[in-house]
Amino acid sequence: MSHAIKVRLPNRFDFNYHQTFSQECNSLLNDQACQSVELDFSQVQYLDSSALGMLVLLAKKNKGQGNKTLIIQGAQNTAKEILEMANLNKLYEFR
Amino acid sequence: MRTLSLVSLIIAPLMAALLWWLGLPLLGTALALGLLMASLVWQEHNHDSTAKAANTATGPSPCDGSQLQNLEPLSQELASLLGESHTSLQQIETTQTDAVTLLSEAFQQLSQLSDQQSQLVKQILGHEALAKSEEHDREWMNNFAQNTATTLDRFVETTINMSASSMDLVEKIDNINKALPSITKAMKDIDQIASQTNLLALNAAIEAARAGDFGRGFAVVADEVRALSNRSAGFSEGIQAQLQNITQQIVALTEEIGRVAAQDVSYVIASKQEVQSAIRMLVAKSEQDKEYAAQLESINEVLQESVYKSIRGLQFGDINAQHLQYSASAIRFIQQQLLGLSVQNIADINQHLHEKLEEMRQHRQQMKNPVSSHNVVAGNIDLF
Numbered sequence: 001m002s003h004a005i006k007v008r009l010p011n012r013f014d015f016n017y018h019q020t021f022s023q024e025c026n027s028l029l030n031d032q033a034c035q036s037v038e039l040d041f042s043q044v045q046y047l048d049s050s051a052l053g054m055l056v057l058l059a060k061k062n063k064g065q066g067n068k069t070l071i072i073q074g075a076q077n078t079a080k081e082i083l084e085m086a087n088l089n090k091l092y093e094f095r
Numbered sequence: 096m097r098t099l100s101l102v103s104l105i106i107a108p109l110m111a112a113l114l115w116w117l118g119l120p121l122l123g124t125a126l127a128l129g130l131l132m133a134s135l136v137w138q139e140h141n142h143d144s145t146a147k148a149a150n151t152a153t154g155p156s157p158c159d160g161s162q163l164q165n166l167e168p169l170s171q172e173l174a175s176l177l178g179e180s181h182t183s184l185q186q187i188e189t190t191q192t193d194a195v196t197l198l199s200e201a202f203q204q205l206s207q208l209s210d211q212q213s214q215l216v217k218q219i220l221g222h223e224a225l226a227k228s229e230e231h232d233r234e235w236m237n238n239f240a241q242n243t244a245t246t247l248d249r250f251v252e253t254t255i256n257m258s259a260s261s262m263d264l265v266e267k268i269d270n271i272n273k274a275l276p277s278i279t280k281a282m283k284d285i286d287q288i289a290s291q292t293n294l295l296a297l298n299a300a301i302e303a304a305r306a307g308d309f310g311r312g313f314a315v316v317a318d319e320v321r322a323l324s325n326r327s328a329g330f331s332e333g334i335q336a337q338l339q340n341i342t343q344q345i346v347a348l349t350e351e352i353g354r355v356a357a358q359d360v361s362y363v364i365a366s367k368q369e370v371q372s373a374i375r376m377l378v379a380k381s382e383q384d385k386e387y388a389a390q391l392e393s394i395n396e397v398l399q400e401s402v403y404k405s406i407r408g409l410q411f412g413d414i415n416a417q418h419l420q421y422s423a424s425a426i427r428f429i430q431q432q433l434l435g436l437s438v439q440n441i442a443d444i445n446q447h448l449h450e451k452l453e454e455m456r457q458h459r460q461q462m463k464n465p466v467s468s469h470n471v472v473a474g475n476i477d478l479f
Binding site: 057 | 251254255256258259265266356357360361
């Protein structure tokens with residue numbers, strides 16, 4: 001039953017990506033079959049505070065509904081530093 | 096005669112050695128040569144007189160007055176030479192005393208300055224409780240680093256939370272935006288109904304006209320229905336225009352929120368690293384300062400020790416001065432004895448010399464050299 005769904009994130013993960021991101025993630029949160037959401041950061045070179053806000057918002061929503069495992073995968077260099085600086089390791093599992 | 100030459104032979108090297116020791120080699124050599132020559136003259140004179148005495152074999156006077164007269168200028172000459180030596184010794188003593196005083200003052204001042212410098216270094220570095228303050232400094236630095244990191248974290252957290260709320264708002268606005276097309280569609284339905292009603296009213300009016308007088312009343316109703324359908328079409332148009340306006344404003348609002356929510360956060364990482372490296376530098380600097388302070392302090396200690404040694408060394412100037420005084424008085428005495436040496440005949444000379452020798456012996460016993468120590472290490476004198 002452990003059904004993991006991968007969400008691939010773009011090179012620039014910023015405000016312009018918010019609609020795509022929230023659509024994808026909201027549908028995943030409502031998906032009963034989905035056990036964990038894996039965010040693929042391997043392509044991400046840049047992310048701003050709105051991206052961090054989206055990630056925090058996703059975690060908050062997840063706490064209210066579903067309680068799925070949230071995973072950040074393949075984050076590198078600056079992206080990884082920013083995610084760690086924002087203490088997202090408290091909300092996401094880093095892989 | 097013999098006695099005098101022997102005395103000269105003894106005095107000559109002694110005087111020479113004394114003057115050599117005092118650093119006056121030329122004077123010493125001169126005096127030694129003078130005395131040696133004097134003794135040689137006396138010996139020759141003695142030889143000549145004995146020869147003459149043998150030849151003539153007459154009288155108790157082995158020596159004639161003209162030869163004896165040579166003795167007086169010689170002793171005069173020696174006396175004046177000794178006088179010059181005496182004056183030189185006194186001058187040396189004065190010069191040395193002056194120099195020692197000057198040096199002592201300078202070294203005392205140096206010592207005071209070094210003390211002051213040491214105090215200042217201690218004050219600058221808050222040296223009073225070095226061990227304690229080192230611990231304190233480290234703690235303070237760590238606290239500072241911790242506080243800065245916490246402040247930065249809090250700032251980042253606030254920014255991200257604000258972004259999350261903004262994104263929540265954006266999503267809600269999006270939902271509203273998504274609802275708007277369905278309203279527009281409903282309005283379009285209303286439009287259609289209105290146009291159909293309009294058409295219906297038109298048909299009714301036509302039918303009413305065909306019915307003639309009977310249909311007149313119906314024609315009024317048909318007109319009213321048509322008017323109502325036109326009004327509802329007008330309302331629908333107004334509402335749609337408003338919706339258009341709202342949609343535009345929602346787009347603007349989303350953009351605005353986006354601008355607030357989307358901040359570059361990479362600078363936070365840069366500043367965090369900057370703060371950390373600044374703290375590392377501060378810690379390294381304070382540790383280096385402490386090292387330098389310790390070095391400065393040990394240098395200062397060595398400096399003070401050297402100054403004290405110098406001051407202690409200068410005190411031997413006093414001993415030297417006493418040596419010089421003693422030597423000067425000895426020379427003065429010898430000079431006086433030489434000047435008192437006026438003779439008429441050999442017997443007189445012999446007696447006179449014995450007297451003088453005795454006097455000199457007594458003088459030596461009376462006037463002991465006040466200083467017994469020969470070197471700096473042996474004489475351990477306390478500071479002034």
